[in-house]
Amino acid sequence: MKLKKFLASILAVTMVTGTCMTTWAAGSGSAAPAAPSAPTVEATGSAGSAAPSAPTVNVAGDAAQSGASAQASVAWAAESVKGAGAAVTIAGTSIKTTMAGSYAAKTIQGMAIITPADSIRSSLNLGSGQTPYIIVFDTDAKKSYLAMNCVNAAAEAMGADVVTALNIDLGAKSNGKYVRLANGSVGAVIGLPKGVDTTKTVSVICVRPGGVITILPDTDTNPNTVTFEIQAGLGTYAIVTK
Numbered sequence: 001m002k003l004k005k006f007l008a009s010i011l012a013v014t015m016v017t018g019t020c021m022t023t024w025a026a027g028s029g030s031a032a033p034a035a036p037s038a039p040t041v042e043a044t045g046s047a048g049s050a051a052p053s054a055p056t057v058n059v060a061g062d063a064a065q066s067g068a069s070a071q072a073s074v075a076w077a078a079e080s081v082k083g084a085g086a087a088v089t090i091a092g093t094s095i096k097t098t099m100a101g102s103y104a105a106k107t108i109q110g111m112a113i114i115t116p117a118d119s120i121r122s123s124l125n126l127g128s129g130q131t132p133y134i135i136v137f138d139t140d141a142k143k144s145y146l147a148m149n150c151v152n153a154a155a156e157a158m159g160a161d162v163v164t165a166l167n168i169d170l171g172a173k174s175n176g177k178y179v180r181l182a183n184g185s186v187g188a189v190i191g192l193p194k195g196v197d198t199t200k201t202v203s204v205i206c207v208r209p210g211g212v213i214t215i216l217p218d219t220d221t222n223p224n225t226v227t228f229e230i231q232a233g234l235g236t237y238a239i240v241t242k
Contacts, residue, residue, distance in 0.1 A: 020150035020211045080104035088112045091191030091224035101134035107164040109191025111136060124184035124232055130172040139167040139236060147207045147236040154205045154213050160240040164193050169234045181232035189227045198223035200241040207236040
């Protein structure tokens with residue numbers, strides 16, 4: 001299926017986040033900003049779960065908070081799939097991604113997983129026959145309006161501007177089926193969209209199912225990229241500048 005159909009079908013992903021709670025990632029070097037009054041209720045998202053075989057990915061919110069779940073159909077665009085070890089151009093620099101996946105986001109200048117391949121399995125606690133796999137695509141308020149409400153509230157509290165937002169699902173494939181994972185993380189580097197003011201400080205707002213927000217600092221020194229940790233499972237990751 002063509003990429004435009006892939007993006008059109010992907011997620012009304014209302015990650016079913018009725019409330020938001022902001023946390024500040026360790027190592028950011030700054031105190032957490034005070035969250036706006038509306039999204040201050042703590043909401044813990046549900047853990048990962050097995051997803052059905054492609055092209056469907058179930059996106060589950062915290063049933064205790066929302067009493068509902070969202071489901072979206074994902075068409076696997078062949079042109080966006082890259083194998084482990086494939087070269088990716090990140091803001092003009094070639095980097096090899098260490099994880100296979102569907103890298104379908106178009107608003108950024110490339111993305112690669114940079115955790116060493118031999119460390120990914122242990123980090124994600126993969127079982128026999130499982131291979132790591134990641135799905136990345138652009139999102140916005142129309143596709144993920146509740147998650148983006150949390151993103152915008154956090155950005156406002158920080159005094160930051162949202163540059164772009166991605167939905168990222170970090171999981172594995174087993175016997176041809178996609179499996180959502182609950183634990184672990186991998187490092188990623190993303191080329192910032194063209195036109196971003198590279199004199200500003202970049203960070204990432206992560207919203208997880210259930211509404212928990214984490215502010216992730218940029219851990220590299222390249223003004224054209226942002227490097228951060230992606231958690232297992234589904235999340236909305238918004239790049240912001242301040």
